[in-house]
Amino acid sequence: MDSESAKIRRVAQVVAGQATSDGAGVNLMRMFPSMELDMLDPFLMLDNFSSNDPDDYLAGFPPHPHRGFETVTYLLHGNMRHKDSAGHEGVIRSGGVQWMTAGSGIEHSEMPEQEDGWMSGFQLWVNLPASQKMIPPRYQEFEPEEIPVEELADGTVIRVIAGTTLGGTPGAVTQINAQPIYFDVTLPAGTRFQQPITPGHNAFLFLIEGGISVAEVPVTRGTLAILGEGDSLQAVAGDEGARFLLIAGKPLNEPVARSGPFVMNSEEELRQAYADYRAGKFGHVAG
Secondary structure (H helix, E strand, O other): OOOOOOOEOOEEEEEOOEEEEEOOOEEEEEEEOOOOOOOEOOEEEEEEEEEOOHHHOOOOEEEEEEEOEEEEEEEEEOEEEEEEOOOOEEEEEOOOEEEEEOOOOEEEEEEEOOOOOOEEEEEEEEEOOHHHOOOOOEEEEEOHHHOOEEEOOOOOEEEEEEOEOOOOOEOOEOOOOOOOEEEEEEEOOOOEEEEEOOOOOEEEEEEEEEEEEEOOEEEOOOOEEEEOOOOEEEEEEEEEEEEEEEEEEOOOOOOOEEEOOEEEOOHHHHHHHHHHHHOOOOOOOOO
């Protein structure tokens, strides 16, 4: 793509997020949905949790159901044990990721596998198209060392969860309808970062540490920068360097009906999801 035809994405909106509590009492920052941003198709929710106070996270997320979308858990620090009604169980460690496609329905729990220390990370909800909402549940789960890492000569480090970098490194997670990009990018001070993003795909950047500017617009730590239309991102790290998530995906452009743990296309389908769960059709997490 030549420079004349390239269109750089600019910051269209900045979202501060809202402090809230979820699960059995986990304190976190909900970036969306909120009064500022309901969703960014196909992305339904983004939570950021970060605390070294056990009271903020020990209650965890006891058994609860999901249907019709995907949950993505990415841990920066800590250990989280998960179990589900299909007999799947394991521990997500610092730097690990679990991309769970709930599909037709599953009950699962996510509980801290620690009593103190830092627990931080993200949970992203990704919608499924109507044609996939009732597929069997499935997982893509990767240990920290299984996630591809691209290291550039300028000191840039990209942990590639999904999508493919400008340098050609493919992510660990594949075969997702949203054709997502999910990168954890670390930049030394003053370093420039570039990444193609498919035109028409929605994209955002969350600054974890340091400072960064996108098309010369500064982004504040802990905020979400929604990117406008275009085909590439250009960002420059500030004097402290920067660490950020870059996430993008293909919008579904379908009706969204959501209530609690279910995301469908109509109110009738939501009612059916609740009825199926009450009837025990999702199964239950063992012990």
